Amino acid sequence: MTDIVLDIRNVSKRFGDNLANDDISLSLGKGEIAALLGENGAGKTTLMSILFGHYVPDTGSVSVMGQTLPPGKPRAAIRAGVGMVHQHFSLAPNLTVLENVMTGTESLWSFGSNVSAGRKKLIEISQRFGLKVDPDARLGDLSVGEQQRVEILKALYNDARILVLDEPTAVLTKLEAETLFSTLKDMARQGLSLIFISHKLDEVMATADRIVVLRGGRQVAERKVGDTSKAELAELMVGRKVTRPVREASTPGEVVLEAAGITVRSGGVDRLKAIDFRLRAGEVLGIIGVSGNGQAVLAQLLSGTIGRSAGDLVLFGKGGGDLTVADAVSSGIGRIPEDRNRDGAIGEMAIWENAVLERLPEFSKGGLVDRKAGIAFATRIIEGFDVRGGSPTSRIRLLSGGNMQKLILGRNLIEHPKILLAAQPARGLDEGAVAAVHERILEARKAGTAVLLISEDLDEVMALADRIQAIVGGRLSPSVNAEDVDAQRLGLMMAGEWEGATDAV
């Protein structure tokens, strides 16, 4: 390795009873990409917050280019050339790109703002690293991928030599993620050093030179990319062997849900355009597509939160008017929302209240909530679905993402629904939790539940679905059998190439 630019030595940090970082050491060379791999709660973000001066470590030190940084001083870290790209961007949507980038770089006491120099520098950086943006665009008008580019440019504008990216792909589509990786590699070639935090094995293997694995606050391994494999990393990260479950062959039953020519129009735009699909008992139908192509509207339609403008929705052989949430729940449709924090849970309410909120009629008598029955119901879910980290009366916000998702799965699956609508069920979960969620979905399929799986994750859809349809610009392709397609064909379908295809049976 060449010269060391960053040296983290024996850092420990304790929060109450929780040892978030236990004696971790990490060094980074010039032009190197290191990945910090670990499950949620392994201590990755804590370590980076210490590096960036957000937290003061209990013991240990951080030095950049041989100089020890004073603890707890983000400004010193920035000045030493450390740049941070947060998972949740620290940008102002009402300002332009240039204004966002220049914020904090000029003294508050100077009268004028040297905009033209700033613009020149921004354009120069953006050309050098191939990060194309319009300096005068309003940030709020940009896509998430472009906003992230601005966040990176902001760090580079501050002359960062070391760039830390916290779960950079969590908010990106697959295509945007690939662009990002090639940019990162290009930056490393130009002499920048990068650390990126992730729990996704594929991207770590594809991008990093060196991988440091954290588990439970401790550094469990350090590997060169060439010397390891996804299987080994997964085991190191989780601490035991994890295998994603595999779908067994089955024969589907009768059609339980059929959409014929459904159009949903809102804000003057057709969000769904005359879509057709049929869902049969005991099968998983995968709807795949790049985000923003109508998946969210499809999920809302079947969840009962929006109505349709045209077409027929036939549920268990019966048509009818708009599906409401109450109809959906009472007729046995389990619903897993795309965004569990926004739609799936009321963070400040108790776990049991979250468990029964959508089925209050069942858990109340004469308008009074049956608290005892609700708590018993939540206890059954917690036990049956291995939800850890909370009791029925504690607030649901205290659960980790994986455990919250298990609770949401549980409240839907415990009563054996006839249909399960799962929108991005494994998004943002770590490897262990993904396997658990997949297992539950396949179990439900085996028990005869018809599953509609909406996902952007090719691997997930290929592993779980019997049939697959692609959604592009609000249109739905004919279905194909999962056995008959490969990733390449699915990629073409996601790009809208399905001319001449007919429904598979």
Add this chain to the structure above:
Amino acid sequence: MRFERREHRSTLLVIATPILAVIAALAIAGLLIAAAGAPVFEAYWKILTSAFGSRLSATETLTRASPLILTGLAAAVAFRARLWNIGGEGQFYLGAIAAAAASAHLFAGLPSLLQIPLLFVVGAFAGMVLLLIPLWLRLRFSVDEVVTTLLLNFVALLFVSMLIDGVLKDPAAFGWPQSEAVDAAARLPKMLARSRLHIGLGIAVVIAFLIYFVQTRTVFGVQSRAAGLNPSGAVFAGVPLGRTLVIVAMISGGLAGLAGTIEVLGVKGYVTTDLSPGYGYSGIVVAMLANLNPLGVVLAALFTATMFVGADGMSRSMGIPTYIADVTVALSLLSMLVAVFFTQYRIRR
């Protein structure tokens, strides 16, 4: 120094918080009393004795607390569902004038047992209407109700002022702008003879328990809490958002209107433009002090009334400005907000 969210809140902390906040506020107010040149501990003692030292003062404090409980509940119910009803003052006056007019013209001569409940309904209804207008604007056009409810206070007060100087003016009041007196049968029975204390206090306390029960035990209570905490999560769970907010607005506006009704029927018997020394606005403070808990509202209203009556007496007997009451109540609100923050966050070095 930085703040970290607490994972668990102990019951002890939740109970101790408002008490500590009040102590802190009194301590800071003590500095001001000392600055005004009065002995601090004697002044504290005077506040207490002026508010509760005699039968007269104690009943006066309780009389003051009654409308504060109701306007406090009005704010607490609305805020819980994230409906920012700042219009309690306007709803209070509209409730008062509606009840006074109905008693003088519509229901005059009806027996108390029939007339008083009818007037409660009329007053509450008037308050409801005044809040449903801004709610409709919010649901239909996304107009911020903080602005509309606040501004409607002035509209309502000027409207009342117009009525009591016009069609509802009392001809026997020597030209003073005041409404005709309510029917004698509409006056609320006293809780204690030879005092101003009327049964409004009992009604307010019963309503506080009722609201507590509704919020914690009923389907509507759980749904309105969900709607306030996370609207999109509530919609996903099938909570009818619009309908829930309409019901919340009806309860909130109704309570503020009822507060005005009870005040006019219980204390004065007619409406003037100084019927309320800002009960609608103080209700917001009371609700915040109580951390939006309906039972806490009763205690917070008692505290606020104690401070107002007590500081009044103290300033008279010790010759320091009455503003000390306003300042102390304001300080306790500020320290309460800080204290509530610390029940949710802890300090880390």
